[in-house]
Amino acid sequence: MLPRCRAEVGQWPPIVSTRERERERRWTHEVNDQSNHSSSDDTRSRGTGRAHGGAAQSARRAGTVNAAEVVTVQHLVKRYGRLRAVSDVSFSIGEGEIFGIIGPNGAGKTTCVECISGLRAPDAGSISVYGLSPQKDRNKIRELVGVQLQESALPPRLKVSEAVRLFASFYLNPLDPDELLESLGIKQFENSAFKSLSGGQKQRLSIALALVGNPKLAILDELTTGLDPEARRETWSLIERMRDRGVTVILVTHFMDEAERLCDRLALINRGTVRALDTPEAIAATAGGSRLRFVPSQPVDDQTLRTIPGVRDIERKQRYVTVTGTRDLASSVITALAAIGVRVSDVEARAGNLEDAFLKLTQDDASTAEGAAET
Amino acid sequence: MTDSRVEESTNHRSGVRFAELLKVQARLALREPYGLLTGIALPAVLLAVFGFIGRAVPGNVGGTGLTIIDLWIPTILVLAFIFIAISLPNTLVRDREIGWLRRVSTTPLHPAMLLAAQLVIDLVLAAVAVLIVIGGGALVFGASLHVQVLPFGASLLLAIAEIFALGLMLVALATTQTVASVVGGVVTFVLLFLSGLWVQPAQVGGPLQTIMYYSPSGAAARALLDAVFNGSPSYAALLTMVVYTVLFGFIAIRYFRWE
Numbered sequence: 001m002l003p004r005c006r007a008e009v010g011q012w013p014p015i016v017s018t019r020e021r022e023r024e025r026r027w028t029h030e031v032n033d034q035s036n037h038s039s040s041d042d043t044r045s046r047g048t049g050r051a052h053g054g055a056a057q058s059a060r061r062a063g064t065v066n067a068a069e070v071v072t073v074q075h076l077v078k079r080y081g082r083l084r085a086v087s088d089v090s091f092s093i094g095e096g097e098i099f100g101i102i103g104p105n106g107a108g109k110t111t112c113v114e115c116i117s118g119l120r121a122p123d124a125g126s127i128s129v130y131g132l133s134p135q136k137d138r139n140k141i142r143e144l145v146g147v148q149l150q151e152s153a154l155p156p157r158l159k160v161s162e163a164v165r166l167f168a169s170f171y172l173n174p175l176d177p178d179e180l181l182e183s184l185g186i187k188q189f190e191n192s193a194f195k196s197l198s199g200g201q202k203q204r205l206s207i208a209l210a211l212v213g214n215p216k217l218a219i220l221d222e223l224t225t226g227l228d229p230e231a232r233r234e235t236w237s238l239i240e241r242m243r244d245r246g247v248t249v250i251l252v253t254h255f256m257d258e259a260e261r262l263c264d265r266l267a268l269i270n271r272g273t274v275r276a277l278d279t280p281e282a283i284a285a286t287a288g289g290s291r292l293r294f295v296p297s298q299p300v301d302d303q304t305l306r307t308i309p310g311v312r313d314i315e316r317k318q319r320y321v322t323v324t325g326t327r328d329l330a331s332s333v334i335t336a337l338a339a340i341g342v343r344v345s346d347v348e349a350r351a352g353n354l355e356d357a358f359l360k361l362t363q364d365d366a367s368t369a370e371g372a373a374e375t
Numbered sequence: 376m377t378d379s380r381v382e383e384s385t386n387h388r389s390g391v392r393f394a395e396l397l398k399v400q401a402r403l404a405l406r407e408p409y410g411l412l413t414g415i416a417l418p419a420v421l422l423a424v425f426g427f428i429g430r431a432v433p434g435n436v437g438g439t440g441l442t443i444i445d446l447w448i449p450t451i452l453v454l455a456f457i458f459i460a461i462s463l464p465n466t467l468v469r470d471r472e473i474g475w476l477r478r479v480s481t482t483p484l485h486p487a488m489l490l491a492a493q494l495v496i497d498l499v500l501a502a503v504a505v506l507i508v509i510g511g512g513a514l515v516f517g518a519s520l521h522v523q524v525l526p527f528g529a530s531l532l533l534a535i536a537e538i539f540a541l542g543l544m545l546v547a548l549a550t551t552q553t554v555a556s557v558v559g560g561v562v563t564f565v566l567l568f569l570s571g572l573w574v575q576p577a578q579v580g581g582p583l584q585t586i587m588y589y590s591p592s593g594a595a596a597r598a599l600l601d602a603v604f605n606g607s608p609s610y611a612a613l614l615t616m617v618v619y620t621v622l623f624g625f626i627a628i629r630y631f632r633w634e
Contacts, residue, residue, distance in 0.1 A: 117481055139483055147481035152474030155466075157406040162399050169395035170484040172388070213482065 068095040070130055070217060070248050071116060077124035078111050085111040087272035089125075093265075098239065098249040100263030100280070102256070102354075104362050108272040109252045110150060113219050116250065117147045129217065143172055146215030148206045150222045150252075156195035160186060163194065164208050171213035184208050184238060200231030207238055211247075218242060221252040236262055256355040260284070266354075268361055275361045280354050287360050288352025290329040293322045294344040300337065308336040320346070392484055393492065400492040404500075407466070414459035414500050418451050418508050425451070426516035441604060446575050448512045449599035453570040453592050455504035456535055459497050460542030461563050464555035466493060467546045477634045486633055494539070501535050526608035527599065533616040534595035538566075540623035541591060547630040566592040588612065591619045 071093040078086040086108040093099040101109045114120040116127055118134030118141050127134055134141050154163055164181060168174035181187040184204045189197060197205065203223060210218050220239070224232040232255075239262055243249055253259055259266055260280045268276040268283060276283045289312065302314050305323060310332050312325040323333060330349040337344060404410065429444035467490065470476050480486045545562065549555035567573075570592035576584045587593035588611070598612035 119477070119481065142481065142483040145481075149474060149478055149481065152478040154473070154478070155403055155470060155475055157403055158399070162402065166395055166399050167482060169392050170482040172483075209478070 069093060070095050071099075071250070072128045073112070073116065073125070074127075075125035076112065076115060076122050076127065078108070078115060078120065079123050084272055086115075086122075089267075089269065089272070089274050091267045091274060091277055093248060093250065095248055096243065096246060097264045098243050098251055098262050100259040100266040101250065101252045101269060102254060102259050102266055102358065103269035103275075105254065107269045107362075109269055110221055112269065113147075113221055113250060113252055117145055117219050118142070119147075143213065144216050146210035146213050146218045146247075148210040148218070148220045148223060150225075152206070153202075154194040154205070157193045159191055159193055160197070160205055161190035163205065164190075164212055167209045168212045173214050174212050175214050177212060180208050180212055183241075185234075200227055200234070203227060203231070203235060204238070207235070207242075211242065215247060217248045217250065219250045219252075222254070223251070224253070224255065224258060232258070256353070256358055260354045268358065270362045276357070284352050284354045284357050285328075286326050286357070288354065288356035289324050289326060289360070290352050291322060291324045291350045292330050292333055293320055293346070293348040294333075295319050295346045296321060296337065297343040297345070298341075300342055304340070305333075308333055389488075393488060396484070396488060396492045397495060400489075401496055403466075404496050409465050410459045410462035410497060410500050413462065414455050414497075415504050415507065417458060418455040418504050419511065421451050421454065422448075422508055422511050422516070426512070429516060441577075444512060444516045445604065446571075446577065446600065448508060449596040449603075450571045450575070452505060452508050452531070452599060453534060453538070453595045454567060454572060455508065456501055456538040456595070457563055457566050457570070457592060459500050459504070460538045461545070461559045463493065463497060463539070463542035464545045464549055464559055465552070468549050468555040469552045471546075471632070471634065472552050474634070480633055497539070498535070501539075505531060522603045523608070527602040530595070530598035530602045530608065530613065530616075533613060533620065534599065537591055537595060537616045537620040537623065540620050540627060541566075543627040543631075544623045547627045547632070566590070569593045570596045589615050591616070591623075594619070 069092040073092070074090050076086050076089040077084070089108070089112055091099075101112060103109050111120065115122045116129060116134060118138055121135050129141055130144055132141050132144075160181065161177065164177040168177050178187070181190055184207060186201055186204045186208065189201055192201075194202070194205070207220070207223070210220065223239075224235050227235065236258065239249060239251065251259070251263060263280055265278060266276070266280050266283055267274050276287055278286070290310075300321070305311055305314050305321075310325040310329050311323050313323065315322040315324075323329065330347070334344055334347070425447040426444055429442050429447075432443065467476075470489070476486045476489060479489055541562075545555060545559055549558060569587050569590035571587065576587040576593060576597070579587070588597055594612045594615035598609055598616060601609040601612065
């Protein structure tokens with residue numbers, strides 16, 4: 001995977017046919033790759049279009065990125081006046097990933113992606129996007145990165161097709177506007193003015209504008225805020241299709257279900273720093289905690305339970321014992337108890353979800369987080 | 376690809392982009408025709424009004440030896456420029472307020488091009504207004520066409536530059552569309568008065584005449600009038616316009632914001 005990506009990065013400006021062919025090849029290659037590997041990996045079963053090489057996948061699951069990283073952010077700092085919107089953020093994003101940035105309002109999420117897209121200059125730290133600096137290589141970066149901004153409207157009387165054609169004319173190697181509108185399901189509205197579109201249609205148009213330049217990286221900021229559940233689900237499948245085309249996606253969101261469903265990896269940002277950086281499952285498991293309730297066949301004291309790896313808290317209610325902890329709690333508890341001859345019955349296990357993790361990681365400083373601004 | 380070839384293709388591309396942008400901006404201008412209506416239709420109507428007054432009451436306004444149509448044509452020209460320039464904030468402040476300029480700045484196109492396209496369209500509008508007012512005045516109402524081309528042309532261009540710079544300054548300073556339209560309305564009224572729409576400086580005399588002569592719109596009207604009827608152009612009026620152009624332009628650039 002590595003040499004091919006390098007070749008693509010070095011190829012500037014990208015040539016239409018080669019780049020398209022490259023993408024096609026990558027897609028087919030990885031589909032084969034997927035079928036050759038066993039699908040024991042739970043990430044893979046979550047979505048239909050999971051198209052990652054095995055090595056890349058396992059590297060990601062460990063919370064690290066393989067060598068084909070396309071975005072590197074190191075010790076990013078951004079102040080607005082005296083306010084530190086971002087105090088120390090570092091992460092890397094691998095090619096073809098959907099990378100989520102989650103966090104409460106005012107955490108600094110938008111500021112991070114604005115720095116990556118070159119809209120804002122960081123005060124300290126470094127950012128590399130496809131080996132380029134968003135500040136110094138402004139024009140090259142803008143060819144490679146498609147951006148969907150939070151709360152950005154179009155002139156009210158601009159028509160859908162005019163907007164997409166106009167944006168297509170800005171890029172070296174754009175997608176076909178008609179095909180793009182077709183694939184996003186807004187071809188039938190192409191003669192509608194922006195002001196007459198519904199919320200969902202506006203978001204689709206916004207995605208179209210982010211994609212029409214045929215970007216390698218798409219930054220989507222709060223894409224589904226304000227959409228009804230159906231429109232949100234449709235938007236999700238659009239994002240998955242985007243990834244299937246080989247586009248790397250940075251998704252800023254404050255919806256946990258969205259992050260859990262779409263993202264390969266997440267950075268949870270709070271008060272300008274990264275609080276967690278891993279796959280959604282891993283963050284949920286480590287920070288969210290798992291819970292296991294059971295009835296032991298004979299009394300077990302707390303001492304014994306605490307020696308089992310992953311166990312954090314123990315609660316007792318009548319004959320029920322409830323332990324909470326991290327990672328694969330159920331199997332380690334059951335195995336450990338079996339080893340000392342204790343059987344368990346009435347077992348009820350619940351994995352911690354991302355929302356639990358989110359609340360736990362952010363509640364420490366929630367009371368003071370309100371003063372931070374996000375714009 | 377070598378750097379020069381990249382440069383060449385980049386230059387070609389910026390031409391294509393700008394043409395596409397002009398096309399879209401022109402369509403939008405036709406769909407939201409503030410500038411079109413106030414910048415072209417209104418001057419045409421005023422020309423007709425003053426033309427007929429001039430026919431009914433010919434000759435010698437305020438002892439200047441000039442007819443009403445002679446005196447008011449420069450004012451109507453200035454009025455056209457004012458209305459076109461004041462329509463700049465309508466679109467540009469709105470485009471900034473809704474995040475459109477910011478949205479465009481995430482693409483390889485610099486948002487300054489959007490501004491440039493809007494200016495080109497408004498300059499075309501101003502040119503059309505000039506043709507209508509001068510052509511209509513001469514053909515229909517017999518206004519003098521014996522102008523010295525150079526001073527008259529210079530006065531016209533400076534008047535356009537000065538009043539457009541004023542419009543851009545409003546774009547830079549206005550925080551929202553509401554502020555822009557309120558301030559724009561007041562500024563328009565004051566400028567129209569100073570340009571002599573209601574009463575000509577030649578008729579008022581005294582300190583008010585001096586204020587009118589050295590105001591942005593009054594200086595423009597005076598320069599245009601003198602270029603036609605005086606042997607020599609009014610250097611004071613031309614210089615006044617240069618000073619205002621530089622001042623407004625400086626403030627516009629200094630305080631301009633993309634978001």
